[in-house]
Amino acid sequence: MVLRWEGSAARKTDLAKQYLVLGFLQAGRKLLESLPASLGLKFSxxxxxxxxxxxxxxxxxxxxxxVKVLQRECDGALFGAVRYLAF
Incomplete structure (x- = not known):
C-alpha cells in the first residue's frame, strides 16, 4: 500500500506538495482508517x-x-509484524 497523506507537511523534494507518501502493509491501513475524522486527515x-x-x-x-515504489514514491514506510511458518 502507498498512503498519500494530505496535510500541512510537504516532501522535502517538492515543497508545493501538501502531503506525505508512506508505504505500508494492510494492517497499517486498518489502523489509519480507524483514526477519528476530527483529526482532519485525508488518505488515498x-x-x-x-x-x-x-x-x-x-x-x-x-x-x-x-521496493522500487517505496523508494521512488514514498517518504517513509509503515510495516506490521511479519511471520513465517517455516520458522
Missing part, C-alpha cells in the same frame, strides 16, 4: 504486493517492484 491508498501471501506466491515477502 495504492495497493502494493508484500507480506506472507506474496512470499508464498513468489518466494519473497517484499518484491523488488514494491
Amino acid at each position: 491508498f495504492v495497493d502494493l504486493e508484500a507480506g506472507f501471501e506474496t512470499f508464498k506466491q513468489t518466494g519473497t515477502a517484499l518484491p523488488e517492484k514494491t
